[in-house]
Amino acid sequence: MSPRSLLDVSLALRDKIDTFLAHDAESPLLRRVQAQLRISIAVVDEALSKFQPEEIALSYNGGKDCLVLLVVILARFSVRPAESPTNTTADNTVTTSNGTTKPSKVPQQLQSVYIVPPHPFPEVDAFVASSGAEYHLDVDRYSLPMKEGLEAYLADRPSVKAIFVGTRRTDPHGEKLTHFDPTDAGWPAFMRIHPGYTSLGGTRDTHPNPQLKIKGENGREFRPAYELTEDDEERLGRDR
Secondary structure (H helix, E strand, C coil): CCCCCCHHHHHHHHHHHCCCCCCHCCCCHHHHHHHHHHHHHHHHHHHHCHHHHHEEEEECCCCHHHHHHHHHHHHHHCHHHHEEEECCCCCCEEEECCCCCCCCCCCCCCEEEHHHHCCCCCCHHHHHHHHHCCEEEEEEEEEHHHHHHHHHHHHHHCCCCCCEEECCCCCCCHHHHHCEEEEECCCCCEEEEECEECCCCCCCCCCCCCEEEEECCCCCCCCCHHHHHCHHHCCCCCCC
């Protein structure tokens, strides 16, 4: 069977998100998630209306929240309902319900940059590679500090004008950011887009989050990170 195109992936993810948003959630927590997701979708849609696919990239490091952001971005790449395709082809065209064939608005890959930490988790590196293949990411890796890595990336990809970096509001200085912020003076120039996600660090500055420790265990058992429910608990496992 042929691998799914990015358009196929986008349509499938859009269906999943639409189903989640249509769910009549009884939990206040889920209702808050739905509300924040709608905000994130609006930010992504605005970004996609302002910038062409070749002008956009994602800062991607394989973290759980980064993956959620990736799913939202890809879902919004898909064509609008009035243009929904009945068939997709290998040459990135779509056939609409009225039989018209035209180029798809969905790119074949999403440009991405992975700034590799000094001491990366091998599992994270492997996941960046596997998820990048699954979701059609064109990942460029740089084992450099953040500023130098972004400078190198923009030198290699001069068409990029905006990068989804998704700093959380609970990250250092995150409370001062808006959804769209140009980079600060002295940094490589691009538009930062922040629908909201956080990142893992490296093996020497990331530790098991104490809020996830299973009571009564010997200190080695922890619940998965996605079970965190409070924003201010997100960075309790980080040294910085």
